[in-house]
Amino acid sequence: MSTAPRPINRRTFIKLAMFSMLMFGFGYALVPLYSVFCRVTGLNQVGQDANPVNTQVDFQRVVDIEFDSNVHDMPWKVSAVQTHMAVHPGEISQAEFEVVNTRNEVVTGQAIPSYAPPEAAQYFRKLSCFCFNKQTLAAGQKLRLPVVFVVDPSLPKEIGTITLSYTFFNVEGNIRAQSVATPDRS
C-alpha cells in the first residue's frame, strides 16, 4: 500500500488537520475569552481593589449618639469635637475628641468609656479607639483623638439615644502599669 493516499482521504486529512490547528488557536483564544467572560459576568475579580460594600446598614433607623468627656484628677482639658451625631445602625462612623495638656511637663493618661443607658454598651462596637492605649502628651501639646465605631443593628428598639462618656485617668507614676504597657504611640 505504498501508493499515494486517495484524493478523498487527502481531503478528509486536510479538513481534520485544519480543525486541530483551529483548536490549537482556540486554546489561546480561551485566554481573552476568559477575561471577557469574567468581566461581563463579574465573576473573577482577581487583581482588582476590594471595594467592600456594607450591606448591614439599617437606613430605616436613626440613633442619636451624644459625646461627653471629663478628667479625673488630671491636668488635661478634654472636649468632644462634636457634641452629638445621628448615625444609622450598622454604619461605620468616626468621632473625635480634643485634648490639651495644660501642665508644663509630659503627662500620660488613659480614657475609660462608659455608656448611658448602660445596656447600650453591648451594642456599641468600637473598631478603633484612643482609649485602647495610653496617650502621652508633651507639655502644652494639643491633640485630636479619634474613635471609630458602629452601632449594632440589633440595638433594642426602645433605645433612641446613646451617650458615650470618656473619663481620662492619670497613669503617670504607676510604675507597674508602665512596665507592662505597650510603647506609647502618641
Added chain:
Amino acid sequence: MQKSANGQAQTEAHGHRPEGLRRWLTTTNHKDIGTLYLWFSFTMFIVGGIMALIIRAELFQPGLQLIEPERYNQIVTLHGLIMVFGAIMPAFVGFANWMIPLQIGASDMAFGRLNNWSFWLLIPASLLLVTSLFVPGGAAGVGWTLYPPLSIQMGMGMDLAIFSVHILGISSILGSINIITTVLNLRAPGMTMLKMPMFAWTWLITAFLIIAVMPVFAGAVTMLLTDRHFGTSFFSAAGGGDPVLYQHVFWFFGHPEVYIVILPGFGIISHVIPAFSRKPLFGYTSMVYATASIAILSFFVWGHHMFTSGMPVAGQIFYMYATMLIAVPTGVKVFNWTATMWRGALTFETPMLFAIGFIFLFVMGGFSGLVLAMTAVDVQMHNTYYVVAHFHYTMVAGALFSAFAAVYYWLPKWTGHMYSEMLGKVHFWLTMIFFNMTFFVQHFLGLAGMPRRIPDYALQFADFNAISSIGAFGLGLSQLLFLYIVITCIKGGPKAEAKPWDGAEGLEWEVASPAPYHTWETQPVIK
C-alpha cells in the same frame, strides 16, 4: 522498494516485507504498527507500574523511608503522565490499528506512512519523560495536571515534560486523523454508519475528542513554556497572569481526556459481552447515541475539577448538574450490557470475566464519581484519597480491564494460537482481588481525610495504607503472569480457528487466524 534478506527486490504490494529491524522501523502495515503500539504500551505500563510500586512502598509505613519528598512528587507526576499518555492511549490505538481495518473490511489504514510516524514519535516522547528523572533538579514534580505557579518555577525537567507532551499530542492527533479517515472513507461497500461495529464507532467519537482537545492541551503547555522562558504572563501572577486560567484551559482538555481513555474500552466491552452471551448487542443504536452524548457532555463539565479553586455558586451548581447528567448515557450503556447478558447462553472465558469485572468495577467508579460531583461533598473530598480511589476504579478497572478483555478476545486472531484459559482465569482473579485490595481501602482513607500526593501521613492511616501497598505489589506481580500468557500464546499452543468464539460477530472473524499480513484486499460487500 525494499530489499529483502535474500537481496531480491520486492515491493510491499506483492505481499512481502523487509525483515528484522527495518521491517519494524519502516512498516506501514496496520497489523505491524498495531503490534508495535501494543508492545510499547505494555512496556510503559510496566514502567509506570514500577513507579506506582515505588509510591506504594514509600506509603507502606508512615514516615519517610525510601525516597526524598521531591523525588516522590516527580514519580507521582510521571506515573500519571506515563499511564495516561504512554500506556492507556497507545494500547487503544494499538487495538484500533489492528482491528478497525479488519472490522470494517479495509485493507489497511488510510495513511500508512503517517501511521508509522504516529507510532515512532512515541519513542522520543517517552524517552524525554523518563530521562527527565536524571536531569539536574529532577523531573517535573507538579502532578500530571502541571498546575502553575509551581510548573512555572520548576527546573528543566518541566521543559522536558512540556516537549514530551507536545510530541505525544502530535502523535495522538495524527493517529486520530488516520482513524477518522479510515472509518469514514474505507468502510466495506454496504456498511452504513449504523451497521458499523461498536469498537469502530467508539473510536470514531474518541478520535474526534482527541483532535478537539489535544491541541488545546498543547496550547496550554506552550503558554506555560513561554511564561517560563519568553517573558509572557498567561499564568504567572507576577506579570498579571492568572493561575486559575490554566486550570480552566487544562480541564477543558482534561475532562474529555478521561473519556478518551474510556470510550474505546466501552467499544471493546460491547463486542465481548454479546460474543459470550451468544446474543446480539442489546440497543445498538442507543449505544451509539449514548457514546456521542457522553462525548458532547464532556465539554461542559470541566469545572467539577475546580470546585475548590474559587468559583461562584452559580458555576458550581451548573457543573454539578451537568456532571450528574453524564450518568444518564453511561447508565444507558450499563443497562444495555446487562440486558445483553439477560437470558443469554453465558460462558465465562477470560475475556468475558474481564468484561464483567469491568462493568462491576466501572459502575463503582461511576458512583464514587457521582458522589464527588456534588459540590458540597467535593469540597470535603477534594484532593483526598477518595478521588484517587475513584479515578483508579474508572481508569484501571475501566480502561485496563477492557484492554485485558480485548487482548484475550483477539489474541487467537493475532497469534493463531489459543492462550491458556486456566492461566487467563488465574490472571483475572489475581488482578480482580489485588486491584480491590489496593484501591477499595483508599475510599476509607479519603473519607478519613488523607490527602493525596504527600509521601507521609498521620498514624491513624497506617493500617489501610499497608493493605493497599500489599495489594499493589500483588497487582503488579500478577501482570508478569499476563506477560507469560501472551508470550507462550505467541510461541505456540492449540491452533485457533478463524472464529474461536462461537458467539462472536464481525468481519474480523472471517479472515484466517493468525490474520494474514494483508487482508481484505478485495473488500467484502455487506448486505
